[in-house]
Each structure stands twice: as C-alpha cells, then as structure tokens.
Amino acid sequence: MLLNSLAAPKGVKYHCELCGKQATLMCPNCRTVCYCTEAHRDIDEVSIHKKICGLIQELQSEKEVFGSAQQRQQHQERMNMLRKRIVDIGVEQATAALSRQEYQRAIPAALQALKYQKELDSNDRSIVTPYLLLGEAHTGLGKLQRAEEFLSFAKWVLISCEETGESRSQAIIALRGRLHRQFGKLFLFQDRFGEAEAEFAADAYYSGLATGPESPEAAQCYFHMGNLFYLRKQRQVAFQFYDKIVEIWQSYLRDLVVAGTLTGHETPGFASETKEMFMKLETVYNQNCGQNHSSTGFLQLTIALFMCTLGQEHVSDALDRVGQAHDIFLQSFGQDHPATRDAANLRVALTQSQV
Numbered sequence: 001m002l003l004n005s006l007a008a009p010k011g012v013k014y015h016c017e018l019c020g021k022q023a024t025l026m027c028p029n030c031r032t033v034c035y036c037t038e039a040h041r042d043i044d045e046v047s048i049h050k051k052i053c054g055l056i057q058e059l060q061s062e063k064e065v066f067g068s069a070q071q072r073q074q075h076q077e078r079m080n081m082l083r084k085r086i087v088d089i090g091v092e093q094a095t096a097a098l099s100r101q102e103y104q105r106a107i108p109a110a111l112q113a114l115k116y117q118k119e120l121d122s123n124d125r126s127i128v129t130p131y132l133l134l135g136e137a138h139t140g141l142g143k144l145q146r147a148e149e150f151l152s153f154a155k156w157v158l159i160s161c162e163e164t165g166e167s168r169s170q171a172i173i174a175l176r177g178r179l180h181r182q183f184g185k186l187f188l189f190q191d192r193f194g195e196a197e198a199e200f201a202a203d204a205y206y207s208g209l210a211t212g213p214e215s216p217e218a219a220q221c222y223f224h225m226g227n228l229f230y231l232r233k234q235r236q237v238a239f240q241f242y243d244k245i246v247e248i249w250q251s252y253l254r255d256l257v258v259a260g261t262l263t264g265h266e267t268p269g270f271a272s273e274t275k276e277m278f279m280k281l282e283t284v285y286n287q288n289c290g291q292n293h294s295s296t297g298f299l300q301l302t303i304a305l306f307m308c309t310l311g312q313e314h315v316s317d318a319l320d321r322v323g324q325a326h327d328i329f330l331q332s333f334g335q336d337h338p339a340t341r342d343a344a345n346l347r348v349a350l351t352q353s354q355v
C-alpha cells in the first residue's frame with residue numbers, strides 16, 4: 001500500500017522498518033509496518049513479516065482497555081504473550097537463516113525479535129539472543145563495526161544479569177559461550193588473532209560447561225580454534241583440534257548407529273553449519289595429509305555417517321565415502337583391523353538400506 005504523506009497525522013513521520021529512512025509504503029494488513037522501498041518490503045516480508053503480521057494486527061486491535069485493575073492486568077498479560085510469540089518467531093527465523101548462511105535474510109527477523117523484546121523488557125537476558133543473532137549476521141556480511149556494536153550490547157546485558165546473581169544459571173553460561181564465539185569470529189575477520197584466540201578459549205570453557213567438552217556443540221568451538229591456528233600456519237596445533245572434532249563426531253554418530261536411529265535421526269539445528277565444517281575439513285585433510293592417509297579415512301567415515309543423518313538422498317554419497325575409507329584402512333592397517341571391518345560392515349548396511 002502506498003503511503004500518502006498528507007494523510008499522516010501532523011508531525012508524524014513514517015520510517016522504514018529495516019533501515020529507518022523515510023517510508024513510502026505500508027503493509028495494508030497490519031497498517032503498522034512501513035518501508036522505504038519495495039525492495040526493503042520484500043526482504044522483510046520473506047524474512048519475518050508474513051509470519052507475524054497477524055500477531056501485530058492482534059496487538060494493534062487491543063491497544064487500550066478501560067476497566068477494573070484486574071481487567072487491565074489481564075489485558076497486559078495478553079499483550080505480552082503476543083509480544084513473546086513475535087520474539088520467539090523472530091529468533092527462530094533468524095537462527096534458521098543464519099544456519100543457511102543467509103545473513104541478509106536473518107537481519108529483519110532478528111530486528112523484530114529485538115524490537116518486541118525491548119517492549120517486554122530490555123534488561124532481561126532474553127534480549128541477548130537477538131543481539132547475538134544480529135552480531136553474527138553483520139559479521140557474516142562483513143559489516144564489522146555494526147557487528148561489534150550489537151555484540152557489545154549483548155555483553156552489557158549479560159554482565160548486568162551476572163551482577164544480579166544469575167551468573168550460575170545454565171542459560172547464562174550457554175549465552176556466555178555464544179557471545180565469546182561471536183566475538184572470536186569477529187576478531188578473526190579483523191586479523192586480531194590474539195584476541196580471537198582468547199575469545200575462542202573462553203567459548204570452549206563455557207560451551208564445555210553448558211553441554212560437555214565432548215559434545216558436537218563444543219566441537220563447533222574447536223573448529224574455530226583449529227581454523228585460527230591453521231591461519232597462523234601452526235598446522236600441528238590446528239590438526240589437534242581438527243582430529244578432536246572427528247573423534248567427537250564419530251563417537252556421537254556411532255551411538256546413533258548402535259541405537260538404530262541414524263537415518264531417522266532428527267537433523268540437529270546446526271546441520272548446515274556442520275556440513276560446511278566437514279567440507280572444509282575434507283579440503284584441509286586432502287591438502288595436508290593426502291587422500292590416502294588414515295586420518296583422511298577416519299574423516300571420510302565420519303562424514304559418511306553424518307550424511308546419513310541428512311536423509312536417504314545422501315546415502316549414495318555416504319557409500320562413496322565409506323568405500324574410500326575402507327580402501328584406505330585396508331592399505332594402512334590390513335583386512336583384520338577393527339577400522340577396516342567397521343567400514344566394511346557399514347558399507348553392507350548402507351547398500352542394504354538403499355534397496
């Protein structure tokens with residue numbers, strides 16, 4: 001819907017929801033959200049607005065209520081429930097976009113989560129997540145100054161939560177880890193290697209506290225650490241981290257195989273991030289260890305298992321990798337080695353699952 005500037009109440013200026021510039025368009029349904037251009041409207045629409053327009057309309061329709069104190073309180077609670085739902089949807093959409101590396105698309109969703117969380121409570125720890133998502137998205141786009149601003153806000157809120165005695169809560173510990181990771185990624189982009197290392201080390205500490213040092217989440221952190229040392233040409237240290245990742249994932253996926261839930265496994269939220277990690281590891285192992293090294297074999301076997309969690313359509317790729325791993329193990333260790341037998345058994349199981 002085109003905005004008629006003359007129709008606006010005197011002194012009221014409409015601003016674009018995304019960039020804050022003067023707006024020329026308004027969503028005809030909720031009549032609340034405005035945009036400078038069709039381009040910004042379209043970005044917001046797919047990122048988040050189509051999912052929350054109805055909720056915004058509900059919020060609008062109950063602006064004010066007159067009645068008893070109790071009625072007013074109930075009304076306030078209803079409004080806050082709507083706001084909370086918008087925040088949750090915003091966080092969910094932004095997280096999903098980031099896991100696909102769609103940084104631009106993540107921003108409007110995270111901004112809406114931030115806006116409505118501010119209406120709810122801007123000092124609550126729930127506001128840290130939208131700030132972190134905005135920090136991550138801007139780092140991904142190379143807008144590093146903006147990223148640093150958002151991450152600093154997140155840091156501030158976390159510090160004030162910790163001062164009020166919440167520091168031991170599990171949620172705060174997990175947020176701490178995420179904050180350090182985002183700062184680490186940002187510093188890495190800026191070639192501030194020493195600071196990046198300190199941030200990743202802190203991430204490893206907090207993520208380890210939150211999910212255990214041998215968890216796939218912690219492995220994500222070791223990956224950033226490995227990349228840092230790899231960039232600094234400290235290859236040996238880098239591979240200590242990389243090998244650790246392979247070990248963690250192999251044992252995690254093996255448990256799924258034993259439980260018989262590998263192919264039916266619910267894909268973890270960070271699946272595409274993990275896939276990207278494995279693809280990078282494959283390149284690095286091939287370049288540094290060679291395609292026939294036993295370490296590359298263990299990596300291929302792990303990637304094969306991971307591919308199976310992504311669904312049936314990835315089984316043929318998994319089979320190729322298991323075949324490669326098997327050949328490597330056969331040459332390196334011989335036929336009777338447990339690794340060789342493992343790969344052989346997996347090949348049989350995968351072939352059967354294909355027919």
Ligand SMILES: [Zn+2]
Nearest residue numbers: 016019036040
């Ligand atoms: Zn705009």
Ligand SMILES: [Zn+2]
Nearest residue numbers: 027029030053
């Ligand atoms: Zn709308």
